[in-house]
Amino acid sequence: MRIEVVNPNTSREMTAAIGRASQAIAGPGVDVRATCPAMGPASIESHYDEALSVPGLLAEIAAGRADGYVIACFGDPGLDAARELADGPVVGIAEAAMRTAALLGRGFSVVTTLERTCGRAWDLAHRYGMAGFCRGVSACDVPVLEVEAAVDAVVAACRSAVAADRSDVVVLGCAGMTEQRPEIERAVGVPVVDGVQAAVLQVESLLRLGLRTSAAGEFAAPPPKPYSGVLAPFGVRRELAASVRKTPG
Structure with missing residues (x-):
């Protein structure tokens, strides 16, 4: 295969x-x-x-x-x-991550890179029938090609999103975050879903x-x-x- x-x-x-x-x-x-x-x-x-x-x-x-x-x-x-x-x-x-996150809790937050991409994430949540599960979309304000080295900024954005949205799960909104998922999950304390692996x-x-x-x-x-x-x-x-x-x- x-x-x-x-x-x-x-x-x-x-x-x-x-x-x-x-x-x-x-x-x-x-x-x-x-x-x-x-x-x-x-x-x-x-x-x-x-x-x-x-x-x-x-x-x-x-x-x-x-x-x-x-x-x-x-x-x-x-x-x-x-x-x-x-x-x-x-x-x-995005579809894989959102559908997986919906199996893990009552609601999830998406944490993406730049603020200007948040609208696209919301568009996809509606398209995939996930808007009822998505409690918020926020950005860490780190460019895509720098996000792999910016774990602290991603963790801070995830913690803020969980608190503000009262979410059970975090969805990572960039493929560049994929290798950092375990570290982010340990730091945030809720399930964190990476769409690449999902x-x-x-x-x-x-x-x-x-x-x-x-x-x-x-x-x-x-x-x-x-x-x-x-x-x-x-x-x-x-x-x-x-x-x-x-x-x-």
Whole structure:
């Protein structure tokens, strides 16, 4: 079983950390590899960054190197498009983290990086039906590429969120926090959920159950058509559209 964890930004250091955390949690016989695109933003901290991260992310998915995929950015960029494209399940870390947290208490707080990304987290909580469990979204105000070394700031933000929101669980709102999860949990004193590891195990579970994204409706393979300009390589070939997710397994 092969699972590819795609970090949609181009930071190789962050991708390596995501890979270590992913491999540490995977079950026996599961080959987990973390990758990042050759093109895209160095970090994802705005709607603009998120939009321009999607082509590189989809190029990684289209390569078809794995049985299932994780999108390792808390905005879950390109998730719907990736599900159309992939021949196997695709899970975003925000959805995985929120659904996992809802199993652990009456309510959770999301602690993300920059304040400007809080609205996106709320959007996803509503989209995934998790708004009733989400008691608050707050930021530690540390940039994405600096968050791995800023554990004290993340811990302080988590403690503040638990007290202000009266939450039972904390959701870490950035893939760059993944290796710090145990330390943060010890310091905060409530369950702390990292979406990277949660998503890896959810993809693994879906694969072991023999389940994949349904092709019966909007997540069927995209219709074939040419694309122009710099997006010409992303045009969907007829043979690809005919082959994606037509057989179980």
